[in-house]
Amino acid sequence: MSILTLDHVYKSFNSVHAVNDLTLDLPPGIIFGLLGPNGAGKTTTIRMIMDIIIPDKGKIFIMDELNSQKMRDQVGYLPEERGLYRKMKVGELLTFLAELKELRPAQSKKRIDYWLERFELSDWKDKKAEELSRGMQQKIQFISTILHEPNLIILDEPFTGLDPINAELVKNVMLEQKKRGATIIFSTHLMDQVEKLCDSICLINEGKSVLSGKLKTIKKNFRRNSIRMEFNGDAKFLNDTKLVQKFKQNDIYTEIYPAENTSIQDILQAAIREVEISKFEVMEPSLHEIFIETVTKKKKEQISE
Amino acid sequence: MNKFWTIFKREYLTRVKTKGFIIGTALTPLLIIALTIGPGLLMNMKSEKVKHLSVIDMSGIVYEKLVLALDDTTDSGERLYELTQVPANLNTLDNVKEELSQSVDKDKIDGYFIIPEDIIESNKSEYYAKSVSNFDQNRIYRNTVSGIITNYRLKESNLDPEIINNLTRRVQLKTFKIEKGGEEKEDVGLSFAVTLVMVMFLYMALIMYGAFVMRSVYEEKLSRVVEIIISSCKPFQLMAGKVLGIGAVGLTQYFVWAAVAGILTFYSGSIIHMFSAGAGDVPIPTIPISVLVYFVIFFILGYMLFATLYAALGAMVNTEQDAQQLQFPVIMLIIVAFFFAFHIIRQPTSSLTRIVSQIPFFSPITMFTRISVQTPPFSEILLSIVILIVAIIFLIWLTGKIFRVGILMYGKRPTLPEVLRWLRY
Numbered sequence: 072m073s074i075l076t077l078d079h080v081y082k083s084f085n086s087v088h089a090v091n092d093l094t095l096d097l098p099p100g101i102i103f104g105l106l107g108p109n110g111a112g113k114t115t116t117i118r119m120i121m122d123i124i125i126p127d128k129g130k131i132f133i134m135d136e137l138n139s140q141k142m143r144d145q146v147g148y149l150p151e152e153r154g155l156y157r158k159m160k161v162g163e164l165l166t167f168l169a170e171l172k173e174l175r176p177a178q179s180k181k182r183i184d185y186w187l188e189r190f191e192l193s194d195w196k197d198k199k200a201e202e203l204s205r206g207m208q209q210k211i212q213f214i215s216t217i218l219h220e221p222n223l224i225i226l227d228e229p230f231t232g233l234d235p236i237n238a239e240l241v242k243n244v245m246l247e248q249k250k251r252g253a254t255i256i257f258s259t260h261l262m263d264q265v266e267k268l269c270d271s272i273c274l275i276n277e278g279k280s281v282l283s284g285k286l287k288t289i290k291k292n293f294r295r296n297s298i299r300m301e302f303n304g305d306a307k308f309l310n311d312t313k314l315v316q317k318f319k320q321n322d323i324y325t326e327i328y329p330a331e332n333t334s335i336q337d338i339l340q341a342a343i344r345e346v347e348i349s350k351f352e353v354m355e356p357s358l359h360e361i362f363i364e365t366v367t368k369k370k371k372e373q374i375s376e
Numbered sequence: 377m378n379k380f381w382t383i384f385k386r387e388y389l390t391r392v393k394t395k396g397f398i399i400g401t402a403l404t405p406l407l408i409i410a411l412t413i414g415p416g417l418l419m420n421m422k423s424e425k426v427k428h429l430s431v432i433d434m435s436g437i438v439y440e441k442l443v444l445a446l447d448d449t450t451d452s453g454e455r456l457y458e459l460t461q462v463p464a465n466l467n468t469l470d471n472v473k474e475e476l477s478q479s480v481d482k483d484k485i486d487g488y489f490i491i492p493e494d495i496i497e498s499n500k501s502e503y504y505a506k507s508v509s510n511f512d513q514n515r516i517y518r519n520t521v522s523g524i525i526t527n528y529r530l531k532e533s534n535l536d537p538e539i540i541n542n543l544t545r546r547v548q549l550k551t552f553k554i555e556k557g558g559e560e561k562e563d564v565g566l567s568f569a570v571t572l573v574m575v576m577f578l579y580m581a582l583i584m585y586g587a588f589v590m591r592s593v594y595e596e597k598l599s600r601v602v603e604i605i606i607s608s609c610k611p612f613q614l615m616a617g618k619v620l621g622i623g624a625v626g627l628t629q630y631f632v633w634a635a636v637a638g639i640l641t642f643y644s645g646s647i648i649h650m651f652s653a654g655a656g657d658v659p660i661p662t663i664p665i666s667v668l669v670y671f672v673i674f675f676i677l678g679y680m681l682f683a684t685l686y687a688a689l690g691a692m693v694n695t696e697q698d699a700q701q702l703q704f705p706v707i708m709l710i711i712v713a714f715f716f717a718f719h720i721i722r723q724p725t726s727s728l729t730r731i732v733s734q735i736p737f738f739s740p741i742t743m744f745t746r747i748s749v750q751t752p753p754f755s756e757i758l759l760s761i762v763i764l765i766v767a768i769i770f771l772i773w774l775t776g777k778i779f780r781v782g783i784l785m786y787g788k789r790p791t792l793p794e795v796l797r798w799l800r801y
Contacts, residue, residue: 118603
């Protein structure tokens with residue numbers, strides 16, 4: 072079973088292709104990161120899933136069924152543009168939003184109390200939403216997306232505007248929701264959050280998927296690991312193109328990118344022969360690098376075309 | 377249906393629970409009470425305080441007659457007006473005036489008259505007091521002095537004032553309204569006032585509650601709550617929930633008011649008696665039940681028509697200023713209908729009346745006006761209701777589409793061609 076399927080989805084605004092032939096297939100129970108630079112089409116994609124925008128072409132399935140209101144009742148959605156009814160009391164507001172998701176007030180009452188307690192907002196239950204700070208409002212909105220225990224949770228930029236403590240809290244709740252069996256999609260451009268949370272990602276740029284799959288596989292396939300080395304002495308091997316593809320040096324360490332068909336062992340042996348090593352570390356490519364390289368590579372290709 | 381109900385409930389409860397609504401709903405009946413029994417009370421309230429008045433009568437013909445004419449008494453049988461004559465001539469007048477003015481200032485007397493020597497020719501007299509803004513009181517003084525002088529002139533011309541009064545007596549003209557079935561009912565000019573008040577109510581309600589709908593839509597849009605709502609329910613459910621929820625608020629208010637008004641019309645006579653014993657025949661405006669029923673029907677239909685229009689406008693709005701501008705043409709429609717209402721009151725059978733009472737955007741006000749002044753043939757009422765309902769259904773279909781697209785459009789205000797393109801989605 073797939074929790075969410077996008078089948079060759081297109082959407083353009085005027086002549087700009089916001090989403091261009093996007094295909095996704097999400098298995099249940101994972102945390103999925105939707106990444107991309109500003110204006111890549113992340114929010115447009117999410118809005119199409121929520122039926123706020125209608126795709127020009129292509130189909131969207133939720134739990135293998137064509138997108139419908141009934142299916143969307145099992146989705147929790149945190150929009151990028153946050154907003155609450157300013158004049159409503161927090162408790163009544165959450166009850167109303169839960170009721171819109173077919174959760175009766177009798178059922179939602181306990182859960183609202185639990186989550187308000189969890190997010191340290193119990194004292195604010197009878198206050199009007201407009202009296203809350205923006206961070207608090209965002210937490211209220213986050214609560215409203217998970218209150219009805221949806222199978223699919225879609226969060227558009229969930230961490231922006233939160234302090235580190237609350238960001239950690241939201242992260243933990245996301246992991247708990249995953250444990251409960253929910254699938255979480257979230258969009259962001261904060262790569263360190265993605266590395267900590269995501270099982271799979273899709274990197275989109277200019278409406279197209281440029282990189283997608285399991286995070287581990289992507290990292291493995293992206294490029295070979297680099298080596299970060301600190302040493303004393305004259306390292307002639309660095310200029311041996313059979314061993315080293317390229318290297319970067321700064322005051323503290325040297326970053327070495329091994330040539331093809333060269334193992335890390337080969338480089339270590341060559342290094343031992345020539346210099347005194349104080350530190351030798353194998354570096355995984357960070358998602359940050361992957362992001363920047365993939366996006367800029369795309370741009371270069373376009374220019375050379 | 378379920379979600380429609382959720383939205384309906386929210387729109388209704390959040391409004392009904394506000395202080396503004398509770399106060400507005402409670403205060404208006406108080407206002408109605410004041411307006412229905414207030415005039416009756418005032419009319420019957422006699423000034424009980426004895427008035428001390430001085431008279432400088434230089435003509436020598438007014439004072440004695442004035443004492444005879446101002447013969448009202450208080451409840452305890454005292455004279456209401458205590459008059460004293462103050463002698464003066466042209467030379468002493470200024471000094472006497474000053475003395476009397478000081479007496480008025482020190483509250484020794486309430487006021488004084490100056491009757492000049494040549495009053496018969498000049499037709500002029502003067503009255504001085506601290507407060508001269510009581511029209512009723514002024515009228516009494518003027519009529520009394522005027523009557524005395526007129527009678528004097530008649531006598532001088534050898535005419536008997538009593539015969540003259542008898543000959544020039546005014547003829548009464550009572551007006552009767554013929555209700556359905558030929559029933560006659562005495563009308564004391566109040567049915568005009570009642571019609572006007574009800575049409576005013578209708579007019580204000582359409583503008584006010586329509587604007588509520590518009591505000592409710594665009595506030596949701598501007599605060600971005602709408603994304604959550606629209607991803608949880610169908611746009612049509614949202615629109616219907618809003619329009620009907622706010623409409624229900626209006627109806628709630630009217631039923632409260634109607635109940636109070638009904639109780640008052642029934643008991644107002646005895647209520648006035650409670651306050652003042654002598655007040656028997658104060659006219660109380662009564663509204664026929666059929667007019668009340670039509671009022672509710674035309675309020676509901678008119679509200680539905682304008683509220684759907686307002687909802688679509690609200691969906692097109694991106695700033696408060698947009699809202700002001702877009703609202704203007706709709707308000708104009710209602711104002712024009714209101715102006716037609718005046719024409720209808722004056723000429724209830726003209727062909728213009730018949731035409732404008734069938735045009736959907738005007739008929740809630742114009743047809744209702746017709747019904748309350750002249751009761752047109754039932755077939756015409758029915759026709760206007762049918763036309764209205766068809767127009768509402770058409771407008772819901774049309775605005776539903778504008779609403780669906782507009783509510784999620786941010787940025788600049790859409791132009792008319794853009795809106796027309798939305799209709800094809």
